[in-house]
Amino acid sequence: MSRQSGVALCAALTLAILAPAAAVAMPIVATAVTAPADVAASDASGVNIPNLDDVRGDITLPANGSGGSSLAWISSDPAVISADGLVERPPHGSDPATVTLRVTATFGDSTATHDYVATVTPAPVDEPLAAYFFPHFVGESTPDGEEIYFAASEGNDPEEWMSLNDGESVLASTLGEQGLRDPFLIRSPEGDRFFLLATDLKIYGGGDFGTAQRPAAARSWCGSPTTS
Known part of the structure; x- marks a missing residue:
């Protein structure tokens, strides 16, 4: 491309960018209006309460729906689950308790109700602690070293340990690193209930800590070829 052609092209692009907005045709998109009754019904039936079939602790009963409705709760058995979500589990050895939680969603002049059935698991037996439990990984020198292994102390002695699962790993990851x-x-x-957290990192096979500690954007930039 010659210098004159390049100047002409830049001038044409500049005129196009600076052209009045009225000269550009803009499509008009109609926005659908949801009826208040539909908003209330959607908010009433759309509450997400995790582990509702196995409740073991206090739950969150929101005061507002995702669509903007106000939510009011009623419990069929407030002694087990209150309208505020406070939970009193049945004693150990008894049957699970079934509680119906009814929510009324109000949006404008419209209301809707929905029932959520919760199952509350009896409380665990209170037993004395007998040993220590030790989840761990074994290193990055073998393909399975960066997996989770289990060990337990021999009695209440934190200096004597025995491997569980015949010394084989118990948990492996197929996600991320x-x-x-x-x-x-x-x-x-x-x-x-127990929750196990672990670092998503694998050094075996070519990884290194310098790359692992760099933000993803920096890793992408540093690995890109340069052009002149």
Whole structure:
């Protein structure tokens, strides 16, 4: 392209950018208006309450729906689940308790109701602690080293340990970096649920800590070829 052609092209692009907005045809998109009754019905039936079939602790009963409705709750058994979501589990050895939570959604002059059925699991037996539990990984020198292994103390002695699962890994990852390191175990306040967190990182096979600690955007930029 000659210099004169380049100047002409830049001038044409500049005129196009600076052209009045009225000269550009803009499509008009009609926005659908949802009826208040439909908003209320959607908000009433659209509440997400995790683990409703196995309730073991307090639950969140929201005061507002995603569409803007106000939500009011009524419990069929407030002694087990209150209208505020506070949970009192049945004693150990008894049957699970079934509680119906009815929500009324109000949007404008429209209202709608929906029932959510919750199953509350009995409380666990209160037993004395007997040993320590140790989730861990074994290193990055083997393909399965960055997986989760389990061990337990021999009695209440934190200096004597035995491997579980015949020394084989128990948990492996197929997501992200496909490695699991630095596990951290959390016990729920209720005492009968445990949550295991781990770092998504795998060094074996060519990884390195410098790359792992760099933000994704920086890794992408540093790995891109340069042009002159």
